Amino acid sequence: MERYLTLSRIKKMKLIYILLLSIITSNVMSQSVPARNENIPYLVTFGADGDKSWGDDDFCQVFFFVVPKTHKKAMYIRVYDPGTSGKIDEKKGEFNSKTKFSIYGGKGCISNSKARQTNPVTGYDSGNLLASKTFTNEYDDKWYSFGPINPSSGELSEQYGGYVIKLIIKGISGDDGNLYKLFLSTSPDKNQEVEGGNAFTFEYTFRLNNDPVQVSHVYPYIDSKVVSVKQNNYDWDVDGDLKIISNTRLGIHLKKSGNGNWGRSEHKVLSKEKESSFDVQFHKNKSNPVNNNNIAFNITNQYGEAMPFYTIPIGGVPKPKSTIKLIPGGK
DSSP states (O other), X not given: OHHHHHHHHHHHHHHHHHHHHHHHHHHHHSOEESOXXXXXXXXXXXXXXXXXXXXXXXXXXXXXXXXXXXXXXXXXXXXXXOSSOSSSSBOSSSOOOEEEEEXXXXXXXXXXXXXXXXXXXXXXXXXXXXXXXXXXXXXXXXXXXXXXEOGGGSEEETTTTEEEEEEEXXXXXXXXXXXXXXXXXXXXXXXXXXXXXXXXXXXXXXXXXXXXXXXXXXOBEEOTTOOEEEEEEEOOOSOSEEEEEOSSOXXXXXXXXXTTOEEXXXXXXXXXXXXXXXXXXXXXXXXXXXXXXXXXXXXXXXXSOBOOEESSOTTSSOOOOXXXXXXXXXX
16 A cells, blocks of 8 residues: 555656646746846846946847747737836936837848847838837836737748847937846737747847856857857956857856956857857856846857847757866867
């Protein structure tokens, strides 16, 4: 009888484990931006009058959402806390900032080369304007939904796997930091993922965790043509270590920036690392962590072209061979 109960308990434990794993996997794959597996608390965009040494190099952020051709129903781009006020935003003096969220689709939305730059140069807002709203202090700790958006109003791109919709977040005025999250949803009232959808950007500007044991991640995709990459990190503030994990190497250490500066370094790509994602990791200084650390980060290939970071890594999170040692020089 005792043996039967033991086996029964084991079976139940296995069932619970499978259910929990399913829930965890579902959460990891959900289309929040930042995604849960990136472990990034918030995106951040400062007002146009802000101080760049606070971690935003150009007061603008651009994200692209990919909707599969098979998805025919309307969808929504939801923004958590789009205004600048309240508990999560970064106050400088009194809150006085305005942030504009604009959605674009149509021809040129992603195919225009200016749309794929890491700086808001002339032409980055290519495509057809679908919706726009400027926020001041509204929707503190609340969600705002843009939509309904017809997926076919995006630009169809075989390269990116479906219809592409562009969201530009731009600091219009003021000097505060607007912290927020995004979600691609099938519902205007709650976060329901678009099956097969994804999101990517060519430059991330985000807030790191304050907890020194937390590690943040971004996932650039390395296609078959990439021979080498150049990483560019802005305003790291001497907050620990940055490194790349691949399916072959456990640690490619990156040159770090100081306050209000860029840190840049070039790294070769091995043949086995192509057609997979890199896991770029941001490790905080455990003995003296920097609080409220905002940084900007991008990666370019050997031609100087910015590479996309996918919130859901293509091919999954890299799983390097455990026998590979850290590479101090990163070469």
